[in-house]
Amino acid sequence: MQNEQDIYEEHVLDHYEDPYHRGALQDATHAHEADNPLCGDVIHIDLKLTPQGKIEEAWFDGEGCVISQASASMLIEAIEGKTLEELQTFSADDMLELFGPKLTPNRQKCCLLGWRVLQSAVHSPLGGDEDDDADGPSFGGPSLKEES
Amino acid sequence: MTAANPLMPESQTASQPLDLSGQLAKYREDFPILSRTVASGAPLAFLDNAASTQRPRVVIDAISHCYKHYYANVHRGIHTLSEESTMRYERARKTVAEFLNAASPNEIVFTAGATAAINTVARSWGDVNLRSGDVILVTIAEHHANIVPWHQLAERTGCRVEFISLQDDYTISDDQVAEALKRFEPKLFAFVATSNVLGTEFPVARWTALARQHGAAVLVDAAQAAPHQPVDVQEWDPDFLVFSGHKVCGPGGIGVLYGKEHWLESMPPFLGGGSMINRVTTSGFEPAGLPEKFEAGTPPIADAIGLEAAIDYVRQIGLERIAAHERALCKVADGGLRELEGVTVVGPTPEKKCGIVSFAIAGVHAHDVSQQLDTRGIAVRAGHHCTMPLHHALGLNSTTRASFYLYNTVDEAERLVEAVGEVRTKFAPSGRRRRRR
Numbered sequence: 081m082q083n084e085q086d087i088y089e090e091h092v093l094d095h096y097e098d099p100y101h102r103g104a105l106q107d108a109t110h111a112h113e114a115d116n117p118l119c120g121d122v123i124h125i126d127l128k129l130t131p132q133g134k135i136e137e138a139w140f141d142g143e144g145c146v147i148s149q150a151s152a153s154m155l156i157e158a159i160e161g162k163t164l165e166e167l168q169t170f171s172a173d174d175m176l177e178l179f180g181p182k183l184t185p186n187r188q189k190c191c192l193l194g195w196r197v198l199q200s201a202v203h204s205p206l207g208g209d210e211d212d213d214a215d216g217p218s219f220g221g222p223s224l225k226e227e228s
Numbered sequence: 229m230t231a232a233n234p235l236m237p238e239s240q241t242a243s244q245p246l247d248l249s250g251q252l253a254k255y256r257e258d259f260p261i262l263s264r265t266v267a268s269g270a271p272l273a274f275l276d277n278a279a280s281t282q283r284p285r286v287v288i289d290a291i292s293h294c295y296k297h298y299y300a301n302v303h304r305g306i307h308t309l310s311e312e313s314t315m316r317y318e319r320a321r322k323t324v325a326e327f328l329n330a331a332s333p334n335e336i337v338f339t340a341g342a343t344a345a346i347n348t349v350a351r352s353w354g355d356v357n358l359r360s361g362d363v364i365l366v367t368i369a370e371h372h373a374n375i376v377p378w379h380q381l382a383e384r385t386g387c388r389v390e391f392i393s394l395q396d397d398y399t400i401s402d403d404q405v406a407e408a409l410k411r412f413e414p415k416l417f418a419f420v421a422t423s424n425v426l427g428t429e430f431p432v433a434r435w436t437a438l439a440r441q442h443g444a445a446v447l448v449d450a451a452q453a454a455p456h457q458p459v460d461v462q463e464w465d466p467d468f469l470v471f472s473g474h475k476v477c478g479p480g481g482i483g484v485l486y487g488k489e490h491w492l493e494s495m496p497p498f499l500g501g502g503s504m505i506n507r508v509t510t511s512g513f514e515p516a517g518l519p520e521k522f523e524a525g526t527p528p529i530a531d532a533i534g535l536e537a538a539i540d541y542v543r544q545i546g547l548e549r550i551a552a553h554e555r556a557l558c559k560v561a562d563g564g565l566r567e568l569e570g571v572t573v574v575g576p577t578p579e580k581k582c583g584i585v586s587f588a589i590a591g592v593h594a595h596d597v598s599q600q601l602d603t604r605g606i607a608v609r610a611g612h613h614c615t616m617p618l619h620h621a622l623g624l625n626s627t628t629r630a631s632f633y634l635y636n637t638v639d640e641a642e643r644l645v646e647a648v649g650e651v652r653t654k655f656a657p658s659g660r661r662r663r664r665r
Contacts, residue, residue, distance in 0.1 A: 087599065088654070097660040119595055119611055120625025144625075145593035146655065153662070190595065 087181040092150045099153035101160075105139040112201035116193055121148040123194045125156070125201045133164040135202075145190050151179045152194030164202055170195075248545070248553040248634065255545065256635050258284040270605030273640040278424050278452060278584055278631035279609050280474045283538070287477055290537035294530040301526055303503060317529050320536035321519070327539045328469065328486055329460040334518040335492065337485040338527055342451040343373040345470035345485035346418075348522060349447055350377035352495040353468075357445075358415055360386030365414035365444065367392045367400055367430075368621050369423040372614040374449045378418065390414065393621065398426045398576040405435050409442040417444045421453035421464075425613045425629060426575035427558070427584030429453075432464045440465075445491075451475055455542065455633075456582050457551040461486055473531065477633075478538035482531035485522070492518050499524035542634070550634045554583025557632040557641045561585045564645030570652055574627050583632035586613075589648070592655045594626040600654060601628075604647040606640075 105126035113124035121144030128137040138160050140152045158178055159167060175195040176188060183191055248255065256262050259282045264272050274282060294316070300309035302317045318333070325333040339345040354377075358364070364378045368391045378389045392400055392408045409417065417439040422429050432448055439446045447468040450459055455476035461469055468491070473482040487495075497504050497515050501524035507514040515521045542550060559578040562585050565571050570590040575581055589597055594610035601608055609629045612619045619625065630644050 086603070088596075090660075091663065093655075094660045094662040096655075097657055098662040100662060117616075119593075121593075145595040147595070187595070187599070 087183060087187070088146060089181050092146065092179070092181065095150035095153040096146045099140075099149065100157040101137075101139040102141060102153065103139055104141060105137060108139070108206055110201050110203075110205050112197050112204045114193070114197050114200065116144075116148075116189060119145065119190070121145060121190055121193050123148065123152050123197045125152075125194065125197050127201050129164070129202070135159055135162050135164070135167070140194060142194075144193075147179075147183070147187055147190040148193050151175070151191040152197075154178055155194045155198060159198065167198075167202065248549055252635070252637060256637075258286070258541075259635055260285060260288075262635060266602060266605045266607070268603045268605065270603065273604075273606045273636075273643055275630040275632060275636065275640065275644060276607045276609050277633040277636075278475070278613075278629060280480070281455065281477050281633050282635070283477055283479070283534075284541050286541055287479070287534050287537045291479060291530045291534040294533045299530060302529055303520070313529055316533050316536075317527070320532040323536045323539055324484055327459075327543065328454070328484075329462050330486055331462065332489060335461075335486055335489050337487065337492070337519045337522040338532055339470075339483045339485050339522075340481055340528070341474070341483035342449065342470040342472040343483070345468075345483050346373055346447065346449065347377045348485055348498045349468050349470075349487070350381045352498040352522075353445075353491060354378075354381040354416075355384065356494075356496060358385045358387040362387040363412040363414040364389050365392065365408055365412055365417045366390070367419050368394055369400075369426060369428065369615065369618050370418070370420050371424055371449065371451070372616070373451075374418055374420060374447075375617065387415070391617065394426075394618075397580075398423075398428050398574070399580060400428075400430065402431070402434055402438065406438050409438055409444060413442060414444045416447060418447040418449070420449040420451075421459075422450075422456070422582050422584075423575075423615075423618075424452045424584065425586050425615050425618060425627065427581030427586070427631075428576055429457075429580065429582055432466070436465045452582070452584070456547070456554060458547040467491055473535040473538065476535075476538050477541060478535035479528075479531040482528045482535050484535075489518065492522070497521045497524065501525045503527070545634060551582065553634060554632045554636075557636055557638060558583045558585055560638055560641040561630055561632075561644055564642065565648060568645070568649050568652065571648060574622060574624065583636075584629065585631075586627040586629040587648070588624055588627050589652055592651060594628045596655060597628045597648070597651050600651045601644070601647050604643065604650075606630075606644055606647055608644070 108126035109129050110127040115122040123142035126139045127135055130136050138156045140156045172192055175192055179191050261282050266272055298309050298312040300313045302314040321333045321336050324336045382388050390412050392404055421432050436446045446466040448466040450469050450471045453459055454471035467488050469486040471484055474480040504516050504521050504524040505513045506516050562573055562578045565587050566573050572588050574586040574588055598608050598610035611626050613629055
């Protein structure tokens with residue numbers, strides 16, 4: 081309505097309802113999962129990396145708000161086929177840009193959950209003694225919902 | 229509160245109608261912020277009052293007047309401004325004492341907020357009185373502010389925290405309380421007077437009496453009660469009671485710890501520093517008397533004065549009338565939301581609660597609800613509202629909460645219901661397909 085930019089643009093809702101590669105990847109080589117306990121959003125990412133360091137396949141699963149789930153879908157779609165070097169240059173700002181609609185700082189945390197899980201996933205090989213107890217991404221700044 | 233209180237304006241006696249509607253427009257004009265619009269351009273409907281309320285002009289002006297005309301540090305200043313500031317600061321304490329019907333202003337300690345007040349009790353009273361194996365009893369409906377300080381106390385002393393669970397109707401029975409008191413023999417029963425999520429109003433006087441029978445001290449978290457209903461500490465009879473200024477139209481950064489004088493006398497100071505001492509030597513210190521003993525450092529002077537203005541303001545309207553008004557709005561919102569398909573109201577029916585209505589929509593995250601309501605100008609809160617154990621017990625990640633105050637209107641309650649109906653439609657699956665890349 082009026083003059084605000086609707087953050088639930090069509091393509092956001094499209095990704096929410098019809099996500100890219102949502103589910104588990106059977107022959108994943110790397111995986112990571114984290115949540116944002118403040119709002120309960122959870123994202124799990126499975127990756128299949130080639131020995132040369134290319135993301136051959138990527139899948140995600142999770143639950144949470146539209147922003148967290150749709151952004152994870154967009155991210156997974158965007159990074160498949162990329163090399164780890166290319167991934168390194170994909171910054172948080174790039175993620176926000178990929179998402180599209182401008183988000184307030186509180187909602188940026190939702191949008192960046194998948195991106196942060198991905199940063200950890202590429203360093204979390206499966207089958208080894210990976211630290212799957214890692215606390216997950218740490219969200220700096222004021223907490224999202226510590227009010228009363 | 230009764231007409232027996234000579235400070236209570238006559239308009240507040242029970243014989244007057246408990247209806248704000250005639251004067252609501254006037255009250256709303258007292259709050260400059262209420263006339264603004266939100267980012268979308270929609271007019272603001274501020275329904276996030278359980279998190280923090282707005283300030284009427286008299287509060288803003290009282291703070292501003294303090295800084296413009298007589299501000300200086302309080303106590304021990306031998307000059308005009310300090311004398312005047314001290315007089316006003318101590319007058320604010322007296323007003324708070326009257327607001328709670330405390331026996332003496334010595335029982336009123338200014339803190340940074342309700343959270344700081346509970347932490348003061350935990351650090352001071354708790355460290356002295358709790359031993360390994362002792363129990364602090366709380367309810368599952370507590371705000372984190374009335375859980376975490378006790379977890380911390382448990383870490384320091386080896387005591388433990390036990391929780392009373394909720395019944396299916398979001399209440400807790402006296403029998404449950406009596407049983408828990410008997411079973412755990414707690415040193416302290418710390419409970420919330422009004423749940424900040426469920427809106428459930430617990431029977432404080434009855435529970436305090438039960439706790440007495442079992443030898444437990446009582447702390448009441450009145451953060452959601454004191455701004456919305458008459459609170460009388462002599463009638464409720466807790467050992468400690470806390471509330472925050474910003475939830476009662478007052479400034480942020482100030483709250484109140486009420487404590488029975490004999491407890492406060494016997495408790496060691498928590499924070500050390502200036503103001504809280506009579507004498508300091510190279511080898512030690514002698515603490516000041518009440519209430520300075522618990523007010524180390526320069527206190528929130530203008531904030532105390534602003535809080536006094538806020539208390540004067542709500543008392544002038546009448547706490548009974550405010551409570552009745554909120555109840556009426558709650559009824560509209562609660563009833564309307566319960567009729568919407570897919571919407572679950574998380575809390576008891578209106579007759580058992582105050583002006584707080586929390587809800588969950590099947591398949592829609594609370595953040596998306598809140599975001600969407602914002603485009604309609606409606607400010608609500610989404611998340612766990614600092615009650616993770618409660619949400620966990622209810623099997624919910626998060627809820628959306630609308631909370632009313634004296635300046636809200638029936639129209640706003642109806643706008644809420646209508647907008648929540650739209651939200652459901654917006655996020656319902658509709659056969660969308662992602663564009664292939």
